[in-house]
Amino acid sequence: MEDVLTNKAHALRLGCGARVARITVMTMFAAVLAACGGSGGGGGGSAAEPPESSVPSPSPVAPLDPSPAPAPGPTPERNAAARFLTQASFGPDEASIERVQALGYDGWIDEQFAAPASSHVANWDALTAQLRLANASAWAGQDGVFNSFWRTAVTGDDQLRQRVAFALSEIFVISMQDTFVGNEPRAVAHYLDLLAAHSSGRYRDLLEGVAMHPMMGRYLSALGNRKADTRTGRVPDENFAREVMQLFSIGLYKLELDGTQKLADGKPIETYGPADIAGLARVFTGWSWACPVAPTATNSTCFSTGSVSVNGTSRSDADRSTKPMILYPGMHAPEEKRFLGTVVPADTDGATSLRMALDTLAGHPNVAPFISRQLIQRLVTSNPSPAYVGDVARVFNTTGGDLKAVVKALLLHAEARTPTATGGKVREPLLRMTAYYRAFNATSDGGHWRIGNTDDPASRLGQSVLRSASVFNFYRPGYVQPNSAAADAGLVAPELQILHETSAAGYVNYLRSVVFSGVGVVNGTPYNRADVQADYRAELALADKPEQLVDRLDAKLMHGSMPAALKAEIVAAVASVPIQTHSQAAIDLGKKVRVTSAVLLTLASPEFQVQK
């Protein structure tokens, strides 16, 4: 079920509910970052060709020409490395720039996918444990998911994996705006972990993980979906069957490998019709919660509620919200299932039906261009050329849908590595903020990044992770902003779909506060300030040298792409801020206003907000 929140303002809290009196854990981010630089690359230099992925490939379509072998090339220069990290991570920081320069793009990608994955569940549990020091019944709630996102995005060593997981969360969408999903935030953290785990694996496995996750089951109502009752006329729920085709695998139209539509008599060809949906819907019947008592053909105890009565006591699997859904044979449709040319014979068991369905979807020729194009849009550019999509889709097919290889191919492609006049994308609000936090080595006093919900476009970001309005994500890959320069240039601009006059003002106002005062729950003594704070020490040292200060921000936030005219504006504004000298406090304040003004003006500029 989708649930569009129509009045976001009233669903907001400033941060997390409970306040924590004493801080018991301090994460040493500086140490973490230093360690990042020290982990072994194992490749013997940036020019070394990494071992190819050993993922089995189910006799893919033979490529007509070899996928373009990206030349590893010389050590990336600093701004190029920073630009690469804008696409491949949550934003460049000094340590990651140095690491990319040391390993080269190729080597860095390999190292990143080999790095241990962060755990959103562990972060959520840690915050809950901390809150329970003060209140035994407290829990991290949805804020625990948001906070873990920020924590991981800003400080996680597995930047690329998490960045891809975030992209996948905008394709394989579940949303805590849904009542059921919203009430199980720990399981949502688990879903994000699942996406991260599969971001370096095969698409087919990702699809199965998503299809069987109970939060997806809840969100698209496949969990607890019953076979037809032909006597009374009850029919299976078609929700997941429809959206898994439209959004998670093949899309509406038959595609060429390069992502353009196939045509018949000049018209696009639909990939499926109502009969395919009805057939596939039968596959997704009989799946529900993990249960302490194994279901049988006649015993479907946990199917509806997840609970079973054992000797008069109601029992349920404590981990049912994170364990894959299980099959209840008595609830699974026994009829023949026809979809997309596949016929699952009558009386085929549920597990076999599922395998055949997922194989059919994953084996469809649309998957490679459909998924490749969207991953390119999420990481690199809203408007990839057909050649770019085709090159990446070819890698998708030749590697059997190995997402690690796909991500590498799309990041190393010449079209990603060379800026163009209309390439790139609008940075979505969450990614603007992660870039800022990483550039200034932001830290969380309490260690839990208690930034909370950022839904409200009038006062925050108009976006919180895993809280889109519907399964159609915050924005659509084909969105065209009416009467826009982008539309005139023939460009789609997905991220513009959530930007408007209210969000524009809300973003700047949020920044004004965050940049100066930090953000999040106010921790008690000795902090007495908002939980998340940027480190401006190096910038404060340049407060009386506006040109150098702005050059530094240009390098940190815009990989050296800031136009001279914008620099001049910001330099003049910084220079206009007086530094009163009657006390040290006045001097410090003057310097801080200069630095935060420069940061605010940079982040508010249209030039920063477009990742080029």
Added chain:
Amino acid sequence: MTGPRFQHDGARRLFLRQATALAGLGTAAPFALNLSALGSAAAQTATDYKALVCLFLHGGNDSMNMVLPTDAASWAAYTSVRNQLPESIALLSPGTAPVASATAGSPTRLGGVLPIVPINAQGRSFALHPLMGTLQTLFNDEKRLAIVPNAGPLVMPTTKAQYANSLHPKPAHLFSHNDQANMWQSFQPEGATKGWGGLMADLMAAQNGRAVFTSISTSGNAVWLSGDRVRQYQVSSSGAIRMATSGSTNAVYGQLGVGDALRRIVRSTRGSHPLERDLADINNRSIEAEEILRLAMKDASDPLFGTPNTSPDPKMLYDAPLTGGKAINGLAQQLQTVARMIDASGTAGIQAKRQIFFVSLGGFDTHDNQNRAHADLYARLAHALRYFDATLGAMGLRDSVTTFTASDFGRSFTSNGDGTDHGWGAHHFVMGGAVKGGDLYGRFPVLGMRNANSNSFDSSPDQVGNGALIPGTSVEQIGATLARWFGLSDNETSMVFPGLRNFSERSLGFMR
């Protein structure tokens, strides 16, 4: 340095741009288009004020539980099809007493459906969802609510036999959320950039002092609001948001130099990327419009729309059926914002004669848990519409504002156990003082019994698989009926609704 692409305000400039744009079309432009568009832009200066409000029900509203035929045959089919395990979604017959101890949101708890008495009942009887008491009054007694049964996107009239014929033209991507939501608003699937509200507004914008306040959303970007030239303006339920500053000056961090620089930086781009220009354009509109609305818009707590010095405002609270308590109704807050904008339309800074608004309520994709979800949604819908009607009454503007519902699609007649699947045709409301309320406009479809051995409905000429409805009325007919009231000429109406030529009825007759 590239300047911003912001919309130039002022009727004269818009007219000049319109004339220039049309001249650019040269001989390729149809003669009628030239004439009517120029006519609109030039001379037709309306003396009255009118507004259209599109209330979009996101997710696909199951209107079969909103407006119900209660004649014996229909009711028998309805109950038989929708009463399924594990949870019946069949509402109960008129007059059934609610059972207070039953599960919240369940039909038993809600009690029977509420009878309505259309002026022309088509030989049948009808009712509304049990939580729509305010709308029952608006329909039966006050006659400011009309019902358009079984409407949806259509290329041309379509019979059941034609539906089965793959060569018969049908809208693209039936049953798909995003595409049908776009189709309702623009007659195009996803990716559309012009909606019929915006195209109407194009023709009327010249009558407004500032084009930016012609097309207004309280709930995000909606293609319905965009025309060839008109663009939507988004205003929040907190009113227009002032960027960067809140004091008496534009200072940021106490520094005027920083505040002034910020306003320059955000409103233009020094680069040439189209996306940068678009972001600058949004910023520019945000700042310009707020400066006007700051002075023009009254507070939400003004007695005209709200309750002074009371938080939460009792006018914004609805009876939440799932909790039994009061809760804030976000839809009412959106309509309150619309009322405030309408109130401000005559101020010196705005001077609007024709405005279109888009508000929305989400959560209608009731594949499961439909009883509870619907109860809460309909309680909000009924409360918000009643609030808006009462507020417009107090403002003396009921006759000037027409509100209509829209949604992705209707849903299946069949139940999947506790919910419904995607459909096509759906029943809709039109509300206002200029509406000929208390009646149905269009034939109410036949709801039949399901076939014994399939999910087809041979018993109904209107129902296809899973009992989804083939619309009998096109969205374009609804739009055209509203357009004529709004002030478009017959020619202009044909331009905005090109599909109208395929339908014999150009007006459904629900407007005075």
